[in-house]
Structures are given as structure tokens and as C-alpha cells.
Amino acid sequence: MLMDGDECRRTGRYGEAMAPIRVVLVDDHEMVLHGVAAMLSRFPDRVQVIGTASELPRAVRAFTDERPDIVLCDVRLHRASGLDVCKAIRDVDARAKVVFLTVYDDEQYLYQALRAGASGYLLKRVDAHELVRHLENASLGEIVIDPILAGRVAVSAAHLEKGEFWPGARLGLTQRESEVLALLVAGLSNKAIAARLVVSDETVKTHLRGLYRKLAVRDRGGAVAVALREGLFH
Structure with a gap:
């Protein structure tokens, strides 16, 4: 069972303690930035928010300055797209991990995100425990996708296999x-x-x-x- 804060520490393959995942948040709504930061603050031994940004230039600057393990970004922003943020950050470092956290449950956004090199696509309905677990999996190199979208994509793929x-x-x-x-x-x-x-x-x-x-x-x-x-x- 996942526990809050100090009750559950990250451990590596051989049980050794691991440093918290360092995360930069990107969203054009200040309330969302504060909300997600507060949600993640419940797990200080597993995740640490080290920076926030509300637009593309600041997001790239935050990544360049802080070198986070993961950038957690909305797919749509004022004056730019989260997809543009993902591409710009990966132009700086092709190893960068960007996970989208958004309300848009459209498969096309998911496909575009993966084509841009994203490490994940999650919906904002995700609860705190799930979000932390997804971030941990993404930090280990997995591609994390919200179960609702993953299921929908799987069904679509099955239909296409049948020619439907x-x-x-x-x-x-x-x-x-x-x-x-x-x-x-x-x-x-x-x-x-x-x-x-x-x-x-x-x-x-x-x-x-x-x-x-x-x-x-x-x-x-x-x-x-x-x-x-x-x-x-x-």
C-alpha cells in the first residue's frame, strides 16, 4: 500500500534509498500550479517540486537552470502548446522526460505527445498516490498513460486489427x-x-x-x- 510522506521512501532495485524525483511544473493557471505542488508536497521523500513556469520560455529556462528529473506540463498553454514546450526542452536535452498532466482526454493529443517524445500523458483526475507512482515509473524510463486513454487506444487498435x-x-x-x-x-x-x-x-x-x-x-x-x-x- 502506498503511504504518505515519510512513511514510504523510494528504494532502488536492491532496496537502497533513492533521492526524491525532482520535478518542474508547467501550467498557465496559478491555482493549478499551487494545487499540484501541494498535492506532491505530501510525499517529500519521493517527489520534490523544484520550480514552476507558466509559459514556454520560462519552462525552458527552468529546465536549463534546474535540470529536473521530470517536467510535468499541461498540454495547452497561453501563447504556446505544451507540445512546443516538450519539443523545446528535448532540443536542449534529448534525454529529458516530459509528462503531460491535462484535462484533455483526446487520443490525438496523446499521439501528438508521444510523437513529441513525451514520457507520459495523464489526466488531471489522477489522485495523489497515482500521480506519484506514475512519476516514479516515468523516472525509471517507462511510458505512463492514463488508464482511461490506454484502454481506449487498446480498443481502437483491436478494431483496426480486425479491419473495423x-x-x-x-x-x-x-x-x-x-x-x-x-x-x-x-x-x-x-x-x-x-x-x-x-x-x-x-x-x-x-x-x-x-x-x-x-x-x-x-x-x-x-x-x-x-x-x-x-x-x-x-
Whole structure:
């Protein structure tokens, strides 16, 4: 069982005590930075927050100055993307470990993060014990992925192995974009779609922008027209 603080020390392969993982936090919301730092402070013998940043230049500077074991970063930031932060940090040191901690449960963000060289992709619903355990695994070289996304990706891979595709796959839509389009066809509002898929309104808007671009349309009506014309949903 995982224990808080001094009750559980990190040990190596042969049982020797190990130094705490040194972490830099990157998020454009000060409340989130304070919240995650407070969460991790419960485990001082396992994790130490040694710096924070809210934008790309400061994140790179913090990494260069502090050389943390892990950079824990949101996938979306003001004026930049967490993906840009990951690439910039790994340009400084290709061995750098960046783990994303975000609300965006979209497989496409996960794929982009892994292509950028990330060591993990976790959702902000993770509890303190799980987060510390994931950071420890990432520090040992593992790729850590939130179980919800890992399960979804596994199911998608299994379907692809069988040659089964979701509606809209042939038009370039992701499985989640196809789900959003189906709910558009059903007449649901953005807020209703968010509630149905248990995601944020902003996540729905991101999916809509993606499917509009792929379907070469400008609005909901155009997307629905393409879906009906192509016989995507019955």
C-alpha cells in the first residue's frame, strides 16, 4: 500500500534509498500550479517540486537552470502548446522526460505527445498516490498513460486489427471526432455533447474545429450535411 510522506521512501532495485524525483511544473493557471505542488508536497521523500513556469520560455529556462528529473506540463498553454514546450526542452536535452498532466482526454493529443517524445500523458483526475507512482515509473524510463486513454487506444487498435473502422474514419476523423459528429447529427448542443462525453466545453470545441477542417466545412450545418450525404450514420 502506498503511504504518505515519510512513511514510504523510494528504494532502488536492491532496496537502497533513492533521492526524491525532482520535478518542474508547467501550467498557465496559478491555482493549478499551487494545487499540484501541494498535492506532491505530501510525499517529500519521493517527489520534490523544484520550480514552476507558466509559459514556454520560462519552462525552458527552468529546465536549463534546474535540470529536473521530470517536467510535468499541461498540454495547452497561453501563447504556446505544451507540445512546443516538450519539443523545446528535448532540443536542449534529448534525454529529458516530459509528462503531460491535462484535462484533455483526446487520443490525438496523446499521439501528438508521444510523437513529441513525451514520457507520459495523464489526466488531471489522477489522485495523489497515482500521480506519484506514475512519476516514479516515468523516472525509471517507462511510458505512463492514463488508464482511461490506454484502454481506449487498446480498443481502437483491436478494431483496426480486425479491419473495423468507426464512421468517418475514411474521411480522416478520429473516433472521438466521429462521436461528436454523431451527436451533432442528433441535434445536441455543445454543452449537451460535453455532458454526454464527460469532457469540457473547450474539448468539444477543439473536436469541432478538427472535424470541420477535415470535412472542409465551416459550421455545424455543413458537417451534418456531409455526414448525411456520406451515409456515416443510420
